[in-house]
Amino acid sequence: MIGQSTAQQIVSAVHEVCGYDINYISPEGIIIASTDEKRIGDFHEIGYRAVQTGETLEVYDNHSFAGAQKGVNIPFNYRGSTIGAIGITGEPDEVRRYAQLALRIMRLLLRERDLDASRELKRAEFSYVARTLVQNGEINHAYLEDFLHRRNLNYQDRYRAVLVALQDPGKSGNITAMENKAETMLGDIKQSFYAYEYPDRYILIISEQSYEEQKHLLKELTDIPAKVSAGSAHRLAHVHRSFEDAQLAEKSRPDMFVEFDGLYTELLFSDLSWHARDMFLNKTIRRISTEDRELLKLYYEEQMSLKAASEKLYIHKNTLQYRLERIHRQCGLDPRNIQDAAVLITAIRLAEATAAG
DSSP, rough: OOOHHHHHHHHHHHHHOOSSOOOEEOSSSEEEEESSSSTTOOOHHHHHHHHHHHOOOOOOOSSSSSTSSSSEEEEEETTTTEEEEEEEOOHHHGGGGGGGHHHHHHHHHHHHHHHHHHHHHHHHHHHHHHHHHHTTTOOOOHHHHHHTTTTTTTTSSSEEEEEEESSHHHHSSOOHHHHHHHHHHHSSSEEEEEEEEETTEEEEEEEEHHHSSSSHHHHHHGSSSSEEEEOEEEGGGGGGHHHHHHHHHHHHHHOOOEEGGOOOHHHHHTTHHHHHHHHHHHHTTGGOHHHHHHHHHHHHTTTTOOOHHHHHTOHHHHHHHHHHHHHHHHSOOTTTSSHHHHHHHHHHHHHHHHHEE
């Protein structure tokens, strides 16, 4: 069946092409949409006959049939059933040529409507399954296996939860474009499904094998820009644990692509109170400048090599030595001492995790 809104869209589209008044007649013979609003609700006898007989019927005067005027009335068959008729008002010899065009327009509009409905149904199903799994909710096992089978997924495989968070969508002024791009890219990732989480995040469930094979596609999401945080791999029944890991990864580092598997000291910070964090940072790197913190970070990334770090910083080795000694004096920890270095590296990572959270 076609509702009044869809029927009105159909008659308006046909009218724009041919310029004649158009009526859409229900199987019961009632005009439910028309470019002549006065006729909506009237019984259309010849339109009713067209639906019942499945034949195109023409009317050559305005008085032969109840509610009918001169014109052509075409039954419309969709998916094996006659669901209504289109009436084109005018001299039959003039409007007859628009009959097949009207049918083609109707089919195109209904296929588009059905495609939109199918997409919404698919989106709703994806959202229900993904949300239920990451929340460790109850879901019918037979239904879940059928859902997975339709997507070439196996219940016994291992899966990851991946969070995709759009960055500063309110400031971009074009959140719809960001969402469209994210959904297109997520839809291209094989052996996965996702749910939208208001206001700016997606939850992707992806098989472990597919994750390893398509990690490059996930990293491309950062260009939207979006922050991508991947949880650990678990059996589907325990994917909620992967979701929790993904949330921890999201908070732990400011990087645009973060894997739970790559977290080490950050795991120690997850249950650390803000008071304890604050005290630790006050005793360590908060005593030195932001510039010197960046210097320390690079120094440790270069495995405490004066030569490699000074070359990266474009400074002389003696200058680097001087700045390391200055850090030592300011915070009481010697960056060149392996034990003090461990404390400073931990402080740098804690500061990053705190900023990300």
